Amino acid sequence: MSAQPSKCKASFRPIEVRLNPVESINPQAIVIRFTVSKLALSCPVPDGSSAVVHLELRISDQFHEVWTLVDPVSKESISVAIPQSEQIVVTQIATMMNLRSGTLSCFIDATPDQQSRLVYIRSKIFSHLNLAGGRYQPVGCILSSV
Numbered sequence: 365m366s367a368q369p370s371k372c373k374a375s376f377r378p379i380e381v382r383l384n385p386v387e388s389i390n391p392q393a394i395v396i397r398f399t400v401s402k403l404a405l406s407c408p409v410p411d412g413s414s415a416v417v418h419l420e421l422r423i424s425d426q427f428h429e430v431w432t433l434v435d436p437v438s439k440e441s442i443s444v445a446i447p448q449s450e451q452i453v454v455t456q457i458a459t460m461m462n463l464r465s466g467t468l469s470c471f472i473d474a475t476p477d478q479q480s481r482l483v484y485i486r487s488k489i490f491s492h493l494n495l496a497g498g499r500y501q502p503v504g505c506i507l508s509s510v
Contacts, residue, residue, distance in 0.1 A: 389474045396421040397503040412438030427452045480505045
């Protein structure tokens with residue numbers, strides 16, 4: 365075999381490969397939820413009798429992170445302002461969806477007719493909220509009706 369160009373001219377047709385084709389998931393339907401103690405937060409928290417709040421991540425129509433604190437009892441909510449929210453790049457291969465920006469990295473196994481499963485998430489939201497270091501366990505990932 366030679367590294368020299370061949371004189372043989374072959375014509376190649378582009379091909380399309382579909383691996384496990386599934387219906388595409390709307391990223392705006394994804395809700396990722398963490399449980400955080402109200403006492404740990406130094407920012408305003410929603411009114412309610414619960415000792416914890418849900419920190420929810422949603423994707424906006426413009427593909428930016430939208431974080432909200434929600435009291436699970438009263439359902440009152442407060443938006444969390446994020447400085448310099450970058451646009452999220454969404455990649456989906458079969459049922460795996462990757463959400464990535466400068467402040468977020470997330471993998472979700474999602475199908476339109478089944479419960480989605482959060483595989484991995486890393487976010488800078490906890491340092492932004494001045495929460496003490498450590499790991500925060502997500503409650504889960506759901507597909508909401510948009």
